[in-house]
Amino acid sequence: MTKLIKYLKPFLFSIVIVIVLFFIQSLAELYLPTLMSDIVNNGIAKSDNTYILNTGKTMILVALGDGICVIIANFIGSQVAIKFGKRLRSMIFTKAENFSLHEFDKVGTASMITRTTNDIVQVQQLLVMIMRMMISAPLMCIGGIILAAHKDAKLTLIFAVSLPLLIIVIGIFLLKGLPYFTAIQKKLDKLNLVTREGLTGIRVIRAFNNINKEKKKFNNANIELRDTSLTVNRIMAGLMPFMMVILNVTQLAVIWFGAIRIDSGSLQVGDMMAFIQYAMQIMFSFLMLAMMFIMIPRAEASAVRISEVLDMKPEIVDSKNTKNSGAERGYIEFKDVTFSYPGAEQPALNNISFSAKPGEITAIIGGTGSGKSTLINLIPRFYDIDSGSILVDGVDSRELSQKELRSKIGFVPQKAVLFTGTISDNIKFGNREASNDEVEHASKVAQAYDFITDMKDGFDSVIAQGGSNVSGGQKQRLSIARALVRRPEVYVFDDSFSALDFKTDAKLRAALKSETKQSTVIIVAQRISTVMEADRIIVLDEGRIVGMGTHRELLNSNEVYKEIASSQLSEEELA
Known part of the structure; x- marks a missing residue:
C-alpha cells in the first residue's frame, strides 16, 4: 500500500x-x-x-x-x-x-x-x-x-x-x-x-x-x-x-x-x-x-x-535519441535478424535478411510454425529482436519513435479484430480523419461494400462485441478496409485472405494492386494462388529463409516451395 x-x-x-x-x-x-x-x-x-x-x-x-x-x-x-x-x-x-x-x-x-x-x-x-x-x-x-x-x-x-x-x-x-x-x-x-x-x-x-x-x-x-x-x-x-x-x-x-x-x-x-x-x-x-x-x-x-x-518497465521503449525517417518512403530491410521468444530454447527466426521496396509485393510463405507471423510482428516492433536490424525508410526501427513507426504501417492481423461500434467507426479506426467518401472507397477496394450496404443500417450498422454478428470473411474484409483508409507507406497482410473464397480473393488482390502501387506490400499467405503474382516470394522453413524469388523461379529451384505448390495446384497449373 x-x-x-x-x-x-x-x-x-x-x-x-x-x-x-x-x-x-x-x-x-x-x-x-x-x-x-x-x-x-x-x-x-x-x-x-x-x-x-x-x-x-x-x-x-x-x-x-x-x-x-x-x-x-x-x-x-x-x-x-x-x-x-x-x-x-x-x-x-x-x-x-x-x-x-x-x-x-x-x-x-x-x-x-x-x-x-x-x-x-x-x-x-x-x-x-x-x-x-x-x-x-x-x-x-x-x-x-x-x-x-x-x-x-x-x-x-x-x-x-x-x-x-x-x-x-x-x-x-x-x-x-x-x-x-x-x-x-x-x-x-x-x-x-x-x-x-x-x-x-x-x-x-x-x-x-x-x-x-x-x-x-x-x-x-x-x-x-x-x-x-x-x-x-x-x-x-x-x-x-x-x-x-x-x-x-x-x-x-x-x-x-x-x-x-x-x-x-x-x-x-x-x-x-x-x-x-x-x-x-x-x-x-x-x-x-x-x-x-x-x-x-x-x-x-x-x-x-x-x-x-x-x-513494470516496458521492454519496448522509444530511444532517447529518436531519428526522423529517411528519404525513401516505405522501404523495409531485414539485416541478419534473429529473434527468440522469452524462455524459448531455439530462436523463432535465424539470420533473416531481405528487403521490400515501394511499388513491390513481397510475399512470405512456409509451413505451420515456420515463423511467418513472427517475422511480420517484428515490423511494427511488437517485439524487439535479439540481433541484427530492421530498417524502415533507411532508419533502424528501434531509433524511430513507436508512434512514427506504426503510423507508416497499415497492419491487418491474422485474427481479424473488430470493436464494438458501427462499421464506419471500425473502418475509421485506421484513420479518424477519414471522410465518408474515403471510408466507402476503402470498403469497395476491400470487397466489403456490397455486404455493408445490404445490411439494414449500412455503414451505421452496429458491430457486436468481438464482431460476433459478422462472418469470418466479412471481418477480414473490414480489417483490410481499416488498413486501406490509413493510406500508409507499408501494407502488412498477415494471412488476411484465408477466410475469403477464391473469387473474392482474386477480386480483392486485383483491386489492391492499383490501390497500393505507391506503397510497399508484404503478404503472409498459405495459398500459392495468393502469392504467385508477387514480385518476390520468401520461403521460410523452421525460422530460416530457404528460398527467395518469383513463383516460376522457386518452382524450378526450391523443394519446400515446390512441395507446398504441389499440394495446392494441379499438374497443369504447375507446368
Whole structure:
C-alpha cells in the first residue's frame, strides 16, 4: 500500500481537510462525556437547572458540530477515494497500452481486468477507512485514556489488562487470515480467466459438446473462490465475539470497581458515568482499528498487484535519441535478424535478411510454425529482436519513435479484430480523419461494400462485441478496409485472405494492386494462388529463409516451395 501513496499527491489538500475535520470530530466526541459529567456533578447533584440548561445547550452545539464535521469529511473522503481509483485505473490502462506482447502474456488479460477493477476497489475502500480512522481511532484511544485517568487514575489500571489482551487477540486473527486474502485475489483471477474463455469461446464449446465440461471447470473455480472466502470470513467472524467479550468484561469491571470507589467517596457519580463513556470510546477505537486491519491484508495484496503493473518497465521503449525517417518512403530491410521468444530454447527466426521496396509485393510463405507471423510482428516492433536490424525508410526501427513507426504501417492481423461500434467507426479506426467518401472507397477496394450496404443500417450498422454478428470473411474484409483508409507507406497482410473464397480473393488482390502501387506490400499467405503474382516470394522453413524469388523461379529451384505448390495446384497449373 505504501507504494501507492505517491499517487495521492494530487489529492493532498483534500486529505488534509478530511484529517482536520475528523480531528475536530474526535475532540468533540471526547468533550461530550466531560460535559455530561459536569451536568451530573454540578447540575443534577446541586439541583441547578440553569447550569443543566446551559451545559445542555453546549452539548447540543458540540454534537451538531460533530455531526457536520463527519458529514463533510465523509463526503470529501469518498470523493478522494473515487478520484484516486479513477487515476489508478487510467494509469494501469495507459501502462498496459505500452506493454509488449510478452508483458501481456506474462501478466495475463484476466489478471489485468481483476487488477483494474476488484483490486482498485479494495484499495479505495481501505483509503476511506484509513482517512477516517487514521486520526479518529488513535486520538480517541489516547485522549480517552488521558481523560479517563484525569477522572480516576486507579480505575484506568483496568485498561492495562484489557488493552494488551485485545491487541493479542486481533494479532492472532490477522496472522491466520493474511495468507487467505492473497489467495482470494488469485482465485478471482482464475475465475475471471475461466469465465472469459467460456464466454468468448462459446461457439467452439457448443460445437464440440463441451458445455458440461466448461460448466464443471467454472464450478470448480467458483467453489475454490467460495471456499477460500468462507475460510477467511469464518476466521474474521470469530474476531468480533472475542472483542465484544473483552469489551463487555471491561465495562463490567469499570462499573464494579467504580461503584466501590463511589461508595468509598473517591469518585463522583458523574465522573464514573464519564469514565464509562471514555472506556467505551477507547474500546471502540480498537474495534475501528481492528476493522481497518481486517481490510488491510486484502487491500495490501491488491496494492501489491497494482504496483506490479505500475512498476513494470516496458521492454519496448522509444530511444532517447529518436531519428526522423529517411528519404525513401516505405522501404523495409531485414539485416541478419534473429529473434527468440522469452524462455524459448531455439530462436523463432535465424539470420533473416531481405528487403521490400515501394511499388513491390513481397510475399512470405512456409509451413505451420515456420515463423511467418513472427517475422511480420517484428515490423511494427511488437517485439524487439535479439540481433541484427530492421530498417524502415533507411532508419533502424528501434531509433524511430513507436508512434512514427506504426503510423507508416497499415497492419491487418491474422485474427481479424473488430470493436464494438458501427462499421464506419471500425473502418475509421485506421484513420479518424477519414471522410465518408474515403471510408466507402476503402470498403469497395476491400470487397466489403456490397455486404455493408445490404445490411439494414449500412455503414451505421452496429458491430457486436468481438464482431460476433459478422462472418469470418466479412471481418477480414473490414480489417483490410481499416488498413486501406490509413493510406500508409507499408501494407502488412498477415494471412488476411484465408477466410475469403477464391473469387473474392482474386477480386480483392486485383483491386489492391492499383490501390497500393505507391506503397510497399508484404503478404503472409498459405495459398500459392495468393502469392504467385508477387514480385518476390520468401520461403521460410523452421525460422530460416530457404528460398527467395518469383513463383516460376522457386518452382524450378526450391523443394519446400515446390512441395507446398504441389499440394495446392494441379499438374497443369504447375507446368
